[in-house]
Amino acid sequence: MSGIFISHSSRDQSAAQEMAERLRAQGYQSLFLDFDPADGIPAGRDWEREIYARLRSCSGVLVICSAHSMASDWCFAEITHARALGKRLFPVIIGECTLRPLLLDTQVVDLRAAPEDGYARLWRGMRSAGLDPTDSFAWESGRAPYPGLAPFQAADAAVYFGRDPEQRRCLDVLAQMRRYGGDRLLVVVGASGSGKSSLVRAGVLPRIARMPDWRVLGPMRPLHHPDEELARLLPPGRQPPAGEAVGAALASAFADEPERPAVLLVVDQLEELVTTSAPEAAARFVQTLRAALAPEAGELYCLATLRADYLGSLQALPAWDALPFRQLPLAPMNASHFAEIITGPARVAGLELEDGLVEALAHDTGSPDALPLLAFALNGLWRAFGDDRRITLEEYRERFGGLEGAIRQEAGAVLAALAPAPEALATLRQAFRQLVRVEPEGGYARRAARWQDLPAPAHPLLQAFVTARLLVSGQEEGGARTLEVAHESLFRAWDLLRRWLDEDRAFLLWRQHALAAADA
Structure with a gap:
């Protein structure tokens, strides 16, 4: 997503494009340029809402100043909104113009007489303002800002906080x-x-x-x-x-x-x-x-x-x-990090969180042990309610009923949608036996299994759990498909699975001892 927002008139597109290319050459990969096919507004999005969302998410606003942009009401609105949000402004003059009064208290870079000297001053000013390109990562606007139970990947660097x-x-x-x-x-x-x-x-x-x-x-x-x-x-x-x-x-x-x-x-x-x-x-x-x-x-x-x-x-x-x-x-994250890992990705994605929501999520998380549940709930909230770029406290309370309820309800929703017969549910139970092992202290931990080794009648149900991001599909050498639980918190939060495992504990322990003896 946009680390740097480029404000410009539509009549200065060539100058804006050149500016974007120079920024990328300096290492600023996270840009927003509204006509850019890579970084601009996706098709079908509300233009005005998206512009303001991008302004909320950016770290700074580079204003391309020309007679066209200084006469543009839209550019004026962008500058005004950016100032109200406390964003750092970097006005850059590319042609003869009269600056808007609200830009006169900001250091201005003039590119007209000596462009290269002006660009050098601009890069120094941006770095001194804390906009370091080495810490700027692009974020794809269609990608979830909260990955859920799966680990963050390199493509999530822009939304990784804490x-x-x-x-x-x-x-x-x-x-x-x-x-x-x-x-x-x-x-x-x-x-x-x-x-x-x-x-x-x-x-x-x-x-x-x-x-x-x-x-x-x-x-x-x-x-x-x-x-x-x-x-x-x-x-x-x-x-x-x-x-x-x-x-x-x-x-x-x-x-x-x-x-x-x-x-x-x-x-x-x-x-x-x-x-x-x-x-x-x-x-x-x-x-x-x-x-x-x-x-x-x-x-x-x-x-x-x-x-x-x-x-x-x-x-x-x-x-x-x-x-x-x-x-x-x-060490586990402490409570002081909870707000940052909630609000940081929202800021990058231009996502508005209603007053009170962050506090409610942090309170419900309680301890670091519940962080996987928080991650899952945030991903679910984004998928369910993120289209309008706003998530409310009511949506969180009504939709999820708390953090553990997020996983419990998602697992329950998968079963409710497919309405498996008792025989199919029994094969699902058998499949989960192969996806778990009992730890020395008595808890449950995930265990990868080959897809072909899992009961074939359970495959449609297992695939539905993959789609719901509760199970993760992988691949071995040779192309063999594997399956495993996305996170051990599923064993704690989903009551039905927990009951199955507790009832099957004796079998699970016997199997582990038998496999260990066979490998010895």
Whole structure:
């Protein structure tokens, strides 16, 4: 979405287009230009409402000043509205004109006599006002500003809020590892639902990708065959000959580039080496990782995420054998972050939240453990009521009945829409048995399963849960489809599923012990 709003007369389109191109060349990727096919108003949207929504969401307004724009009532309305919203204004004179009085108290850049000098002054002024292009990310207007239970992705960087200190710390540690040597594996460790994957995918990687001295491989997940998943990351033409080490190929994946950049391997959900991967494949993965991280192999580093309750189990793997790494502990967000993760994406998306709604959502969230429920509720509110760019307190109360009610009602709505027969419901229960495992402390955790291994009569119901974003569909090496629960909060919030799992606990424990014995 628009980090910079370009206000201009329709008769100055060529000048506005040139300005947008220069802004992008400076690194400002998040722009709003109303005639731009990429960043302008989508077809079918209310023009005036959309303009004001974009003004609410922007960080600053660049006013192209000409005789046409200074005579335009629409431009005057945009400037007035921007000032009322407290936006920073950057007037730029491109032709002879008389400035509107409300622009006279603002520093003006004149491009007429010496354009390049004027642009240099404009870039300095924008940076000094806090509009740093390195922290500006584009947001697609058709994309949900709240991803829900799924982790934030790189495309969500513009709407990722609440983790600035941890984001900076992660980038700093990676820079220190490269500058001073030592450990080359950095592991972000935190509880389930603390946002480890989102921090790495939406907070860290989009910024690393802009650094010319880094190249990224991944992110990947270990899944059932982590050694094969790792080999898939190699760029085309970099696959090693049969019998040669994958680790060395990873470390030298970009060695032909003249800048000889460092390589960052990204592994999400490292705990799957313990919970999901075949033991032999996990051992091969660790051996390959160890070889790739050796200084003599090349300049490769690894950034991984790990659930805190699996740290000991991971280190106990025989193949791990004291593999050195640095930890970056990720504490749960506290209540002071709740308002930011609600209002930040709304600001980017130009979404108006009725007075009292933010406070109600933050109050209902209560503790960091409920953040996944908040994420799901926000996504549901956006999908149900976001078309008019406004969400009300009544819509939240009447539609969802609280945060846990959001998941409960969504799951119930899926079943109500399909009205499955008792036999179909029984097969759905059987399918969920394969999507869960019992943790040592007694709770439930998600477990990926192959689509083909799930009961075929349950497939239509399972697909409906995927559409509702309560289940996530993936793909293994070779194209085999996989399925897993979007987040463990589903096990807590959906009463019917919780009852099924509690009744089936003895079977689930027996199956886990049998599988562990078979793998031993």
